[in-house]
Amino acid sequence: MLSHDQIWGAIDRLAERHDLTPSGLARRAGLDPTSFNKSKRLSADGRLRWPSTESIAKVLDATGASVEQFLVFLRPDAGLSGQLAGPLAGQVAGQPDGAFPPQGSSIPLLGFAQAGAGGFFDDGGFPVGHGWDVVEFPAAPAQKSGVYALEVQGESMLPLYRDGDVLIVAPGAQVRRNDRVVVRTCEGEVMAKVLLRQSPRSIELMSLNPEHANRTLELSDVDWIARIIWASQ
Numbered sequence: 001m002l003s004h005d006q007i008w009g010a011i012d013r014l015a016e017r018h019d020l021t022p023s024g025l026a027r028r029a030g031l032d033p034t035s036f037n038k039s040k041r042l043s044a045d046g047r048l049r050w051p052s053t054e055s056i057a058k059v060l061d062a063t064g065a066s067v068e069q070f071l072v073f074l075r076p077d078a079g080l081s082g083q084l085a086g087p088l089a090g091q092v093a094g095q096p097d098g099a100f101p102p103q104g105s106s107i108p109l110l111g112f113a114q115a116g117a118g119g120f121f122d123d124g125g126f127p128v129g130h131g132w133d134v135v136e137f138p139a140a141p142a143q144k145s146g147v148y149a150l151e152v153q154g155e156s157m158l159p160l161y162r163d164g165d166v167l168i169v170a171p172g173a174q175v176r177r178n179d180r181v182v183v184r185t186c187e188g189e190v191m192a193k194v195l196l197r198q199s200p201r202s203i204e205l206m207s208l209n210p211e212h213a214n215r216t217l218e219l220s221d222v223d224w225i226a227r228i229i230w231a232s233q
Contacts, residue, residue, distance in 0.1 A: 002074065004048045008041055010073035011051060011059065017073075018063055019176060028200070029062040031055060062200045064219055108132040108148040109166065115150060116188040125171040125184065125224030135166055146171050147229075150182060150190075157192055160208040161231060167192065168230035180228040181205075186221055192228065 015025035015036070022036035034040060035055060043049055060070060108127045110120060119129045127148040135149045152165040161167065169182050177195060183205065184190045193205035193215065203222065205215045 004041075004050065006074045007051060008036075010070055011036055011056075013073040014059065014063060014065060014070065017174065019174070025059060025063075026055075029055070029058040031058060064200060106134045107168070109135040109151060110148070111151045111153050112190055112192075113153045115184070115190040118188070121184065121224070123224075125226050150192075152192075155209075156212065157208045161192065166232040167228050169226045170229045171224065171226040173227040173229060175225055175227050180208075180231075181225050182228060183217070183225045184223040185217065186223050191215075195225070 011025070012022060015022050018025065018028075020028065022038075023033045026035040027033045036051070041049055056070070059065075060067065110127070110132050114120065114131070120127065120131065122128045126146040132148075147168060147170050150167045150169060152161045152163055152167065154163055157165075167182070175181060175195060175198075177197060179195050180192065181195050182190065182192050183203075191205075193207060196204040196206050196214070198204070200219075202216055202218050203225070205217065207214055
């Protein structure tokens with residue numbers, strides 16, 4: 001059975017995953033800002049108070065999270081390693097079964113031109129399948145299961161990234177405003193951008209190359225988004 005602490009803990013972790021307080025999460029979901037306050041979790045006579053299923057549904061809709069990913073946050077050890085559900089989020093804690101083995105100092109490497117093809121990523125944006133090369137990571141990614149590398153091809157990301165630069169991508173890392181990210185659309189387009197803004201319905205992306213226009217994408221058109229944590233120069 002689910003416990004009172006598990007349910008409220010999952011709400012707290014979901015809020016933290018979006019860099020929000022419980023009040024901020026309630027506000028984003030269109031609820032009374034005090035709905036998730038710790039003082040509201042017990043009644044005046046000490047009885048346990050539970051969030052309603054309607055409140056949880058509104059929170060999931062506002063954050064783009066799925067029921068499955070909310071279940072991930074029920075685990076006390078989920079923390080920020082549990083990924084958002086859906087496009088932005090998209091990613092469940094840890095590395096999926098049947099993908100790559102536990103990583104040492106080397107991680108999977110793939111070219112951007114190939115990344116849009118099918119078979120290289122699972123639904124959460126983690127590397128799977130065959131056809132990957134490997135590259136040495138500058139430090140062992142002990143707590144970064146699922147980390148992989150993409151090689152820049154062409155000049156579309158100048159002046160920030162040059163042809164041949166390697167971008168280290170962490171699908172399990174928290175994504176925040178102004179982060180450099182890799183985005184894959186549902187149509188298979190893969191791009192590196194700067195996350196300017198995200199809402200429950202869309203994301204705004206700034207192009208690294210000033211000759212390319214910024215992009216605004218509906219979340220329904222986004223397969224996954226992952227943060228760039230390191231780049232060779």
